[in-house]
Amino acid sequence: MNIPSPCFVLDEKKLIQNLQLIDHVQKSAGIEIILAFKGFAMWSTFPTVRKYVKGATASSLNEVKLCNEEMGVKSHTYCVAYTDDEFDEIAVKSSHITLNSLAQYQRFINRVPEGVSVGLRVNPEWSDVETDLYNPSSPVSRLGITSENLEELPDRVEGLHFHVLCESDSYALEHVLKSFESRFGHYLPKVKWVNMGGGHLMTRNGYDTDHLIKLLSDFRKRNNVDVILEPGSAFAWQTGDLHTSVLDIVENGGKKTAIFDGSFTCHMPDCLEMPYRPKLEKGSDVKVEGWHPYRLGGVSCLAGDFLDEYWFEKPLEIGDSIVFKDMIHYTMVKTSTFNGVKHPSIGIVKQDGSFELIRAFGYDDFKNRLS
Structure with a gap:
């Protein structure tokens, strides 16, 4: 093969193997897994990716546009902070909008079109991530609302979102869910979906996918909610x-x-x-x-x-x-x-x-x- 230098080289066969495992997990658990562009945005592969997953998550207007154009669907969108000049375009090109704070909710909720599902990012305050750069679960983190600051579920909020893992296993997710339910479980009867973010490295050798499937299926049934995962690394891991x-x-x-x-x-x-x-x-x-x-x-x-x-x-x-x-x-x-x-x-x-x-x-x- 005449590969130039330097060059990022993806192995299509390995990508498909990862996609097949991801598809097995989502079908077996009765959940939805979507692609996180922050972890993998090689859009030349999206015709293959679309055969196994139907959606993607975006963290900026640029990623929202990429989802619309190359995945062919509206995005699940979470931004740390939305801006006035970009929000309206993001909103019409999104199926889900997640807001990071109550101040952002108050600022933008009246500009979210009907039919777009609104969520709040929350902080379960537990993670197995040891590197601070990748750990958003600190009680003073700027990412998400802590339980002490969420006294009630605001109008139109249909979902809760958290993301506190990084290349973690299903047993770390089990700990997160215990913390999440202890802090926010009383809101679950009032919402339609829970987005458990990324960091679920299900394509790593030795990952206990059976445990993950049971964990997700049990959570979905126990709380009568749709469950969404949005891993980044798992899609392109070792590809x-x-x-x-x-x-x-x-x-x-x-x-x-x-x-x-x-x-x-x-x-x-x-x-x-x-x-x-x-x-x-x-x-x-x-x-x-x-x-x-x-x-x-x-x-x-x-x-x-x-x-x-x-x-x-x-x-x-x-x-x-x-x-x-x-x-x-x-x-x-x-x-x-x-x-x-x-x-x-x-x-x-x-x-x-x-x-x-x-x-x-x-x-x-x-x-x-x-x-």
Whole structure:
């Protein structure tokens, strides 16, 4: 396959396997699973995605438009804060509108068209997420209404929404539901739906999908509500990689750094923010006796655009390939063109094994983001 470098490469066969599992869960539990664009927005795959799920969730006007145009349906929309100039367009292009605060409810409720289902985001105040950057369940979080601040369910509210998990298992969701029902359970007879957000990594090996199905089915029946999940990572989990090449090898202070034609800060920001340490196709992220250690450095001018040692069986040379595993979910939607660094191309390995280049990026893409 003639894959350019750098390039995000999705494996279509693996995506379909994930979609089949997701479809099995939603049908078995009697719920609806929708795609969260914040985790996976590769719209060239949406004709395939639509065969298994019928909806998507948006967190901005741009994502709302993408849902309407490429998924072919109105979006389930939640924004941290809506703006006056965008709200009316968002509302007419949404099937569901979730508001983050009572102040936002009061400001916009009279502008929500009839037929659009209104929800409130609430905070169950429990999560298994240990990294603060990804944990919205703090009692002082700006995301969602705590039970002490919700004295009654406002008019027209038909749903409650929470999102406090990140790549979590079904047993974490079980704890969340206990906390959610203890704080907000008295409102459940008054609503039609509960959106349990994302973070349900049901496509990860070892995930107990039978437990998840029973948990969701029991909750739905017990409370007589529709249940919605909107995972991001689960759709594209382990479906593709970022292909890069070594451009230079720098040695200072007794450490060798392999400079590759990509960037952590531009193309893999979670590696610096979380921090997350990706696996490599060839190479080890833990020490192997007798192997050769190299720090991996990006091409941006940010001093911290590197990860500490990986180990390689043979010494690296200029032109060698470095493939970062599992870089399709979240990573692709977070890229930037900081420093004018070349954005990776996007391609798909089709089911028959052929490679299709979907998009290459150039100067116009960089320039048009600026003014």
